[in-house]
Structure formats: C-alpha cells, structure tokens
Amino acid sequence: MDTPGAAILWAQWRTILNFYRKPQMGGYWVGTVVMAVWYLMLAGGGVGLAVLLGNVKPSEFASFEFLLTFGLLAAFLYWQLVPVFLASTGMSLDTRKIMVYPVPERQLFLIEVLLRLSTGVEVLLLLTGAFVGLMRNSEIPGWAPPSLLLFVIFNLYLSAGIKDMVGRLMERKGLREVAVLVLVILMVSPQMIAMMGLPAGVKSVLLNFNQSMFPWGAAAGLAMGRLPVLNLSLMLLYTAAAIWFGRWQFHRSLHFDVDAARAQSGHGGTTTGAGWTAILFRWPRHLFADPLAALVEKEMQSLARSSRFRLVFFMGFTFGLVVWLPLTFGRNGLSQGGAMESNFLTWISVYSVMMLGEVALFNSFGFDRTAAQFYWIAPVQLRTVLLAKNITASVYIFLELSIITLVCLILRLPISGLKIAEAFAVTTVMAVFFTGLGNLGTVYYPRAANPQNSWRARGGSKFQMWMLLVYPVLGIPIGLAYMARYAFESQIGFYGVLLLTFGFAVAFYGVAMDTAEKGALERKEQILIALTEGEGPIGS
C-alpha cells in the first residue's frame, strides 16, 4: 500500500529533478558544487573526530567526556538556534498545499520531523564521525555509541517544535518583535554568562553545575558508557518531552489560520496608505522626477509593509548588536582594546547589510512576484526600475546603520566619531558592491518569495552559499584598506585605499547595472516564470 507520506517524498524528488532539468537553471549547479565542497569539508571534520575518539585511552575518558558534553551542547545550539539566527526554517512541509488531502496528521508530523535533518546536516556529519570513533574504541562498550541516536531524535523533535512555535509567533505583528527580543536574550545568555563575568559565587555554582543532568551531558555520558541507567533514563525523558512538545506545536500550527492571525494583529490596517506613516514615504517626490520617484515611493512602502523585511531590519540592530556585544567588550562590558572592539560597529553593520541584502538586494524582483511583469510592460526603462530598488535598499541600509549607531551611543559603548565614520565608510563601499551584485542576482537568479512570510522557508542554504562565495571575495578590497592602516599605521592610508576601493565598487556597479539591464531584457521570460513559480510539497 502506497502511503501519502511516500507520495509526498516521491513528488518532492520529482520536483528537485525537474528543477535541475530546466535549461536556464544551469547556474544552480555552481551552487551545488560549492555546497558539496562545504559538506566535504565537514565530512573531513567527521573523519578527524572518528580517528581522535577511536584512540582515546580509559585514563582520558573523563576529559573526553567533558569535551564531548560541550561538543554536544554546541551541536544542540547549532541545530536549534542557527535557523533562528538566519530567520530561516530550512526544508519544511508546505502544509497549506498538503492539508486539503486525506493525510493523517501523524504522517505529516513524521515527515516534518525528518525534514528537520535539513537544518542540522553539518551536525550530523560530525556526530557520525564521533559515533564511528566511539564504536572503533575497544574500551567503550558496543551498546554505548548508538545511544547518540537518541540525542539526534531529541534534537529533531525539539527543532520541529521550535520551528512551529517561532513560525506562528512571527505571523503576529505585535508578538513578532517581542519574540525576536526573547530569542535574542535566550541566544546570548550563555555568551553573556561566559564572557561578561559573574560574581564569584554564581560563577562557581555554574561551573560546578552537573552538566550531565542536561541532554548534552546525559548523551555524552551514555555514549561513553558511563552510568547507563541514569543517563538512559534522562535521555528517554528528554526525548519524550521533545516528542510531546513537537507534536503539540505541529498540531497547533496545522490548524493555525495565518490570515486570521494577521488580521487580529492589525495587518489589515497597514494597507490603507492614508496614515501618518504614508507621509514619510513621500520624500522621493521632492528629490527625483517620475517615474523614478514613483518607483522609489512604491518600493519604500512595499518593503516597510513586508513582514520578512521588517523582521530582518529589526534583527539587524537587535541580534547584530547583542551577539557581538559580549564577544567584543568582555568582562562587565568594559573596554579591552582588542581588534574585535575596534571593529565592533563595522561588524554589526556588515551583518545587518547581509541580512537586508538577502531581502532587498539579491532578489529584488522576488517580492513583486507576478506583478513584476509590469516593469516590462510599463513605459519605463529597466535600469530605472533597478535604480529605484537600489536607492530604496540604500536608504534602509543607512537607516539601519543610524539606528545601530544610536543604540550604541545610548548604551554608552566606547565608540568614537572616527569609528562611526569608519563603519559608515566601510558599509558604503560594501553596499555599493552588494547592490551591483544584487542586480546581477536579481536578473540571473530570480526566485519567487512571499514578503508576508517572516520566516524564510526556501533559500536558506543558497543564502549561506552566497555568503560562502561572495562575502570573502568582497572582503578582499576592504581587507586591503585595513592592511594599509596596519602597514602604514595611518588613517590616511586606510581611507586612501578605501576611496580607491569605492571607485572600483562604483565602476563595478556601473558594469553590473549594464549587464543586469541587458540580461533583464534577454531573460524576460525566464525571470517571469521563475517569479511566478510555486514549489513542491516541501519548501526548501
């Protein structure tokens, strides 16, 4: 008997095959190769772990269990928090399309849980290495290492529950920002505790706290063959709790009415255009002539009303700020004068540009979806359309930077005027590069996006691929500016090279704009097809 679950997986497999068979999608193979290299590197790490753990002697067990505990804690944090950090769900069932069919909820839940593997592939590769190493070690009982599977199951179910819970929270306008703040606090709490310093008594309690009571501690102890009854009981308890939590959240999400939630949280009110905020978007008409002014006004309004954009904009000056804060200022937030601290503002600015770039630059037709064909029909040059989108993105980038700077000043962080100028200068150069690249991405790599989905389902891995490919390359010319400052010990050297880089960025932007405009005319059909496309039963 064919189950609906098998049918869903088959349909997704066909969807992926069909996607790669499209002649115009050849460029995607480049991304696939880059991803293969990334995962091969991690597989290498797994092999390293296998060798290391395979040769651990009984006298070293205690210290290796300690290391394994923190390794599993890192794995837990990576699996549960990195998707939140990138505002991405990874692969996930498109329940909107599936739930009209007679598929039992438990089958859908099982598929959803298995799809959580997609957010932890890196962890799985390393865990597999650890598992092989422990199995190879003759001093460890054979039954122990397979217990790592319980840790994987625990993470899968917990991750499914967290994804559903966060996904629903993000659909409620009022709660979304609060949820992000709570997540920020949750994320940085361990860092804060580790880096900011604590009163000696509290620190002692925390350091001596028995980690074996936590899932990562219990899993590590069990995998090393220590206290099997206690550790197994703990792991079974945690896993049962995670299964219950995952099922409960999945059930709630399955019956969650997005439209009703949005309406309840006042989404409908944002579309009137008659409020005082609408006046804020009228500035372009005083600076530019139509159609550019009209296009910039439209872009400003569309992005500001998009849940996804608002989320990443908010994350720029919350996640960005709080994550780097403890890393930079260390104990009690006092200045320590390190390299991290001197580039603190620049780091956050670059993170925020990365987050905004994914929404506003690299796929700027994506949010227009079917309406994008208007740009090819209306009597307006595509160069003007792209320029309007770039102006809008730049305005938001500099607004974000200004907010970050303001927050830093309010928090009385040791940031001088010179550092603020440096952050703005570096970000300007990066933004020019990004807009040029973004225009190429928009034309040669278009994909449909839903601006009302706060949480990204598709493109997570591709975004990481972009980061992997593009950012190091872009970092080279800016890195040269920093090298000049280091070599000549001179701000003039730094700004001189940065100015040259800026000139190069502007030239690159010009060439990219010409290429993108030409490409947009030649690839009209492919772009419009890509923008109107849906997906398979699983959003990836």
Next chain:
Amino acid sequence: MLAIETKNLLKTYGTKAAVDGLSLSVPQGCFYGFLGPNGAGKTTTIKMLMGVAQPTSGEIFLLGEPIDAANPEAGLRARRRIGLVPDETLLFDNLTGGEYLEFIGRMYGLQRSMAAERAKELIEFFELAGAGRKLISEYSKGMRKRVAMAAALIHRPQLFLMDEPFEGVDAVGARLMKDLLLDLVKNGSTIFLTSHVLEVVERLCDRIAIIHEGKLVAEGTLDELRQGSETETLEDLFVRTVGEQNRTAADLSWL
C-alpha cells in the same frame, strides 16, 4: 443525508466577519452554484469546507462527517470522498501534469500503478497530452484549470468542491468540463461550485445560493429565486439581490 451542511458558520478576521452565520444544506446529487460579488466570502467558505481555514464558530458536515479539528478521523474519512478543484496556487508547479495527477492519486491512497494509469487516461481525456513533459509552471491558465479538474476526478469522489473551475478555460475545454460535470451529477455525485460566469451557473445548477457581505441573501432553485418573473436572467437576479449600481462612463468626466 446531505452532501454539505453548515450551521451558523462564522469566520472573522480581526473584527471583520468574512462569513457571518452561514447555514447551507446541499442535498446529494445536486449541482449547487455558490455565487456572490468579490469579497462576499465565497472563497473563505470554500476554504473552510476544504479544511484549509478553521471556522471561528459553527459546524460543517461533509457527507455526514463532521469537519472539526477535534475529530480528525472523521475529517479524513470525508476528505477521501471529496474531489477538489482548488485555487490554482495549490498546484505544484515543478511537476509535470502527469506527475501531479499521479501524486494526487497516491495522496488519496491509490496504488502507484493505478494512479499512474488513471493519470495517463485523464491527461488524454483533458487534451493535455500535447503538453508532454511540460511542467505545470509552463501551463496556460486554462491548462492549469484542466489539470486541477483532472486531479479532482482521479479517486472517483462523491462530492466535488470547485472554486472557479471555468476561469480562463477556452470554449472547447469549458464544454468538455461542463458535459463531464453534468454526467457526474447524473450518476449521483454532488457538485458545489463558485463561479462568476453566471450563464454557466444558470445552465448547469439545480440550486443556487447567493452570499453578500458574508451573509446568505438568497437560496433556492432558479425558479424559486426568480419569484415568478420568468424572463429574469440570473445576471439580473444577481444584481437585484446584491445591489444594483447605476454607474456609467459619464461618471468619469475625463474619460
């Protein structure tokens, strides 16, 4: 037993009621037209019937089974006997027409070989064979509707829920679909459809319901709704029911 029964169905978005106290009784073997102006609540109603949206309050019974989150097994039993022609955004664009039909067949529990065989026959019946290995994303609007209609048939359901099934379909395709639907009703199936093509509804439907601002404002056979005026068309009746608007181009002096 009724094919569809709703009792005091209410669906609110914030403070706005999209569907407001809707009570419908659709007998089995009936061709039922569900009409209303844009934004009247038709799509919200059909979404609730399909199980995509949850009612704020009220009850839904399909083929005698309650559609209720608290009773998922009954919902599953009902859904196995229902064919859907949904909003076209629910299609899977990166599958070919044949693959999509096979997938839907398997979702309804058909053996893979049977699903593939029926998919092939339906592709030919709906004259989609020419599309060959084309993906649904490359289909025209009319072809998308045809493939959605074919998907609704693959598991031989008893009740059909159809949201604008004729939208964008050419005359040949529409004729093919209309004849097929009439045959299905003759054989005892029930069809519940929304459409803005009033001529089609007038010709096909046994009973008609008109919804306006979320409320049921008229329901009955065409003769009952005409209230004795035999020359009145469905279009006249519809405009009379939901409010006539005497606007002309002259109202836009610049035009």
